[in-house]
Amino acid sequence: MIGFVLRRLVQLVPVLLIASLGIWAILYAVPGGPVAGLVGENATPEQIAAVTAQYGLDRPVVVQYLDWLRRAAVGDLGVSIYASEPVVDLIGQRLPATLHLAVAATLVALALGIPVGVISAISPGSWIDRALSAWSALALGVPTFWLGILLILWFAVDLRWLPAVSGYVPIWEEPLTAIRNLLLPAITLGVYVSGILARFLRASLVSELRADYVRTARAKGLPERQVVGIHIMRNALLPFITIVGLMMASFIGGAVVTEAVFTYPGLGRLLIQAISTRDYPLIQGCIVVILILYVAINLAVDVLYAYVDPRIDYG
Amino acid sequence: MNRAWNSTLWLLSGLMARPASAAALLFLAAMVIVSLFADLLPIDPFAQRLTDALKGPSAANWFGTDELGRDIFARVIYGARTSLSTAAAAVVIAASVGIPVGLVAGFFGDWRDTVLMRFIDVLLALPAILFAMALIAVLGRSQMAAFIAVGITGIPNFARITRARVLSLRKSDFVTAVEAFGGSSGYNMFRTILPNAWSPILVQVVVLCSVAILLEAALAFLGVGVAPPTPSWGEMLRTGKSYLYEAPYYAVLPGVILTLTILSFDVIGRALASLLEDRHDAGGVQIERTAS
Amino acid sequence: MRLAEGTANAGPVLSVRGLKVAFAVADRHVPVVRGVDFDVYQNEVLCIVGESGSGKSVTSLAVTGLLPETARVEGSITLGGVEVNGAGRDALRRMRGEDVGFVFQDPGTTLNPVLKVGRQITEGQVALSRLRPAEAEGRAVELLRDVDIADPEQRVRQYPHQFSGGMRQRAVIAMAIAGQPKLIIADEPTTALDVTVQAQVLSVLARRQAEMRAAVVLITHDLGVVAQVADRVAVMYGGRIVETGPVEAIFRSPRHPYTRALLRSIPRMDTDEVRLDPIPGQPPMPHALPAGCAFEPRCALGSGRPRCREEEPPLSTVASEQNAACHFVDEAPPAPKVHAMARPKMAEAEAPPLLDVKGLKVHFPIKSSVLQRTTGWVRAVDGVDISVRAGETLSLVGESGCGKTTIGRTVMGLVQATAGDIRFDGQSMVRLGPADKRKARRRMQYIFQDPYSSLNPVLPAEDIVAEPLRIHGLYDEMGGAERVAELFDMVGLSRSMLSRYPSEFSGGQRQRIGIARALILAPRLVILDEPVAALDVSIQAQILNLLQDLQAELGLSYLFIAHNLSVVRHISDRVAVMYLGRIVEQGTRDELYSNPVHPYTQSLLSAAPDPDPAARHSSRRIVLEGEIPSPAAPPSGCVFHPRCFRADARCCAEVPAFRPYPGLATWTACHHAGPLEQNPAALAEVSR
């Protein structure tokens, strides 16, 4: 198992190399860089040259990339051009907020998705199934940003129960404020994902229900509770773990829209800012961190999977 | 050809036989027609009347007016153009890259598979929205940039779905048979496998339409979609959000249309999937009928 | 053993009266079981036989209330005097756990992959509080030992994927007997297993059943198995029992035309070359049953008679304990036409063989599932010499996984040979460039096992048959549409079916399309990979006859790959027996079947169930231990030594050479080859 984890981590290296090189190449392939924004519109060529040199942007692209790579290898992702702060620090400030939201949204998604999926799978085709399937479709079809707006209209504008703008408060410092802040964004994101989870769970449960071992379980006189609760659930939850992992991983950078609706200070919004200002070091840094987290979560899921699925031997 | 035509008719009638998918199909057909012929309608999405800014829904302005006094309903209609054309372009881009990639990766399954799927993995690891934004940052804000960005994010799905289908078909005897008769790989891929793989691909086309519309709207909502004043649903929600207190309808009504459009694609996608799945069973019934 | 011997006054364990089952399909009910009556007594084995779709499985599932909700069940089913049909959920559940044990067909899917085997064996008893959780594991160990699983203490904690197919099926039997049931229902329990493993499983089942004096309902389509294990037989056709009686009577004096025809359509191990007598047509489909007797369209006796067409015959007594459902039971059937076999004369041995395979090895890399690194090699074919002469049939027999199909595919060029040479018509095939290979393939064609997956579903039959012509650019040159139509005639398909799609054909018809496609380029050698294994016996006979006719007519050579020894005996000139990637014995058919000298051939022949109940007491069977080892880690020395009853130290160390056996026209690879009788010491062990 340890060998497997190590090998997977080693495999991460080429992925990160490809990705970072790709981004670097794309960013430099197009005209206009961060300097234009920094120096203002009526800057003289001398000023521009000075600023360019200051950030080392006048060196050959390959040199810049290799230089970046050499530092990145030891955890130094450079300095943000706009904020003039180390990229690692900027990301470090946003990461806890992102993780808070990711965990909260996952909890909402599981709390909604599992019951909906299980109940609709038990009696496929019934009116409950149809109602719950319609609910899942709605959860998936309503754009998160629109749902966010509706929630703000209702809970913040009309009822004034919750804040319309969600700041980041660590949950271990002020649990109540943290929850009030997280509630709307987590519901917005969680409802959408609960639709995915419910659909997936329903489909895998329904196909497991037809499996031969279910007939065997019934034939030996097991009560239906055990047939569904143990035999079917154990099989259906295995692929489910993977999906939940993928979803969590996608929250790391992919919650941009929700973050934007609630002006929540997450990693996604940091990246948007970086992109709009062409803050190269920050863009590179954010993407690399997002990729690493994505792979790390997937790896954790694989390890968990190997642990619960007796058929997999990672040896 | 005849068979393809029959299949199309059969699918359409199958969709029309279910109330939900029939409604969705009609709604989308109406959207397509209205957005195609919007120029013929007595509406103008660009006409500003600052005196009438932020007025609620009325007989003259069904969805009310925006901060510049433009008719929101007219902008919603023209916004459908942006949405639907993005969806169409994205499907074309994603399918024309993703399907061949999946076909080659799944068919050969050797180093070609490893290399191609590694690239697809990188595409997948980055959330679609971030990837699209990065591309738009590079390409600049334009309709074309939105097409390309949304299209590229759809490639992995086509590649993976095609590959999965190819992998399962690859092992079936009728593919081996063609190989045994001396048919080339190209013949096998395009003449034997692809015609048998279209049903999951078709479902994916519909699914990608809804994803593309959502993504386009999200990009516009973040302020990097098509450039104003071209109407876009996401852009309207973005501006509407600033007037939540004064004009709640501004952000709500365009969202209703957006949601209905996405839901319609979703309903049709699922109906197609279940129709095509049923057809497998129907095939079985057919066997029995002729065997007797 | 039988009810006559002492249990006569006890009532039946299971009694079924007027059982009807219909499935809701679309908005109508399709009857699949249409009035079935039978009884099973304590310590009695009732076999239900019939072709696929005749309603065997549905009947057995109805007995325990396991049918899906779309099924409508009518009639009376009493188990130990208690009515089952309509019983409440809890009563049913209790009954399944306490009174009935179930063994299903496919051991690969009947166990839950993510639960430990031991738990699965006893959990039913625990759930019914007949076993305390603390004692469950001990009981599971005991049960596994009862079904001959070695090292049961370790095995109870393993998962199903760690068991081989035969072991899984034995675990399922352990599960079925966990509650000491009065009735065991086994639905095709050995169909998915190899013959040597089938023999083991049937013997375990028989021993445990005898111990518990349980009643057994065994469902099968294999008349050999029936003859070996049944006390009484019920023959099903079109959702009804058409004949029932003691096993000897059914085999010796069958009275229903269907039973008679069925028995005549199977190739036999003991008979000489006679042409098979297939039943024409196909079994009826439940939603399109003929109005009168369901067998009427195929019946030689009744076909066309008004009474058979209009009136469904009731099951009535025809002899003591024997019933048949036919209006004309007393009429003699039309004399079976005994055709002499049209067998082409054997090519002289001196002529160079058409196909000559020398020292063929095919090794596949084993990739670790996660990282795609090669971690070992599967030696699928490991040094094989075979040759096929013009106009003859060479059969490759062996159990699953022994490498038969790989040889066929390698010869066809679908798999790359690792070593060795394949010469076709004097020309070496292994190092040919793609263009030459294509050309060579014209003369060599392949027929697949599964008629359902070997035809492209989106092409009409005519295009499927014409595809090889198109691929080789010979469509016009070889006669185009007319050539396709000719082949349709040749394989016995109507020209009116040319434009139909594969889904509109039955399995037998599809196999005919496959044959037409293989013959359209006028090949000289045809490789047939289990061409009849997926077909019902009556259809199998049709296809075997067709293959023999075509061979005689076109002078074809066949490389026939199969696991069914009676089919092989029927069709071959020469036979090669494979085990774990090697040929262990090869000879002319008659020599090999009457004087096998290799221990594996001897076990294989003895394990194949003979469709003759009289053979069950007379012949001694060799029940091999264990199962085929993995070709990724073949045993040292002679690969057969872990299972061989003659193995000694030399066998473990030294690979036996493949060489002629003195005095017979046979080649074999064994240090101690020889006829079975010559080795009395070994036989003692065999009859254990």
Ligand SMILES: Nc1ncnc2c1ncn2[C@@H]1O[C@H](COP(=O)(O)OP(=O)(O)OP(=O)(O)O)[C@@H](O)[C@H]1O
């Ligand atoms: N759940 C179901 N719904 C509809 N039809 C069914 C269902 N189960 C079985 N049938 C039909 O009932 C008929 C009898 O099936 P059954 O499985 O009993 O046949 P069988 O004699 O066991 O055949 P085989 O040898 O193939 O196992 C078949 O035509 C089958 O298609």
Ligand code: SF4
């Ligand atoms: S009733 Fe008629 S058709 Fe049926 S089996 Fe008897 S003779 Fe044949």
Ligand code: SF4
């Ligand atoms: S060589 Fe030895 S082990 Fe192999 S078959 Fe002959 S007697 Fe058995």
Ligand SMILES: [Mg+2]
């Ligand atoms: Mg069956």
